[in-house]
Amino acid sequence: MSSLPLTFFLPDPQQVAQFQDADPDRDWALFNTGVHVWVGQTCLRLKRAGHPVQLAATAPRAGIVVAHADHVPLLLRQRRWLSPLTIVAARADRPRQPYADVEVVQNAASATASNAFHVQHWPQPGLVARDPGRGDAVRTVAFKGTVGEMTPEFATPEWADGLRAQGIEWQCDAVAWGGNGAAYQTSWNDYGAIDVIVAMRRDLSHLHEKKPASKLINAWLAGVPAILGPEQAYRELRRSELDYIEVASAGEAAAALARLASNPALYRAMAENGRRRGEEVRADACTAAWAHLLFETIPARYPPSLARLGWRSLRCRASAWRSQAAAR
Incomplete structure (x- = not known):
């Protein structure tokens, strides 16, 4: 298993604080949007299973970082120039995220590229079965x-x-x-x-x-x-x-x-x-699939690279500067 630091990126300090001590099944109402499910719940499920993960509102200095596709540009703009990262984007129902090293998609048909991996979606947390x-x-x-x-x-x-x-x-x-x-x-x-x-x-x-x-x-x-x-x-x-x-x-x-x-x-x-x-799609099965992907598959195939990520950071920041200039 990889020893690389693994961070889940959620760029809202209040939400990060809210999720720190949350239990997905007890606090199920917190997990009803794509960002909260893909980032918050995945982090908490892995943490509760004993895996070394953290949830943060700022870009980490190194390692593997998981973010919702919407937040990858912000992550790249926050990233320090000499921080080697592997960026894993939860695509959800968004278009392909070109700034990510790896994408996690919601069904097998979407895994059309070598760096796109299908992980079964989490079941509803706190589910109450039929009487x-x-x-x-x-x-x-x-x-x-x-x-x-x-x-x-x-x-x-x-x-x-x-x-x-x-x-x-x-x-x-x-x-x-x-x-x-x-x-x-x-x-x-x-x-x-x-x-x-x-x-x-x-x-x-x-x-x-x-x-x-x-x-x-x-x-x-x-x-x-x-x-x-x-x-x-x-x-x-x-x-x-x-x-x-x-x-x-x-x-x-x-x-x-x-x-x-x-x-x-x-x-x-x-x-x-x-x-x-x-029985095939319970939360523990999804947890095991995520752990295998993040701690074994990705570190072996996509180790952090300054050279690879530097160009993406530069392109992303340039795009943000152009957008800000056009808005003035």
Whole structure:
């Protein structure tokens, strides 16, 4: 295992202080944006597993540093000229980050370059699984996510009324996206009284190759069948028809719900299959994958280099100077 210093970069001293003593499962509400999940949670999970990592608001003097793709330019501008670093960018759903040495991407299809590595996305921290006492009945169906990512049909009275006519309650646990720095009041961790998860994006013209399989992973771990739109990350994980039901319209989603509601054996089989598949994507499995990448793969292939990083720092600072001059 590498002895290089490993730092997670979060350029907000208040957030760094907030995360220092946080527990991802106890303080799950802190981890509902890409920056906090990819940087804050990853650091804390590794630290709790005994790995030598630190979270900092300033660029380290040496070693490997992990940052969200949005923060790589700031990291390079802060970097001291003689500080040898290997920069690992969590790309999230951003474009390729050209200033990083290594990128971590959210699904296998995005790992198109030799320096891009897919690590399975973290499951929802603090997840509360479905109450097994609810049996096989489909009584409550939910969407969990942001309003802008949900097909508008799920927000119509007709959708909720149609489910109510079948004896099914519709719960829309959604918020408007306000950026990575916003605070969100949600129940994204709580599946205790949820029987089925439904999620379909408003844009079905492509497979959303940059997005993770979070909704499927969380449904598996919660023991809840999932009805999902067509997406690359879901398809990469699919091994059988019991993993999830794919739909491409609200009508197809309603038909899938009716099928689950009328077939308790199918419901039970999907829930049990999901619990088995969930063993592959638990937080400890993600922790092990991150540790292997950061302490073994990257140090061996991408050791810190002043020469390599110096040009990137110079280009990044020049770009910032040009932007500031143009704004005057």
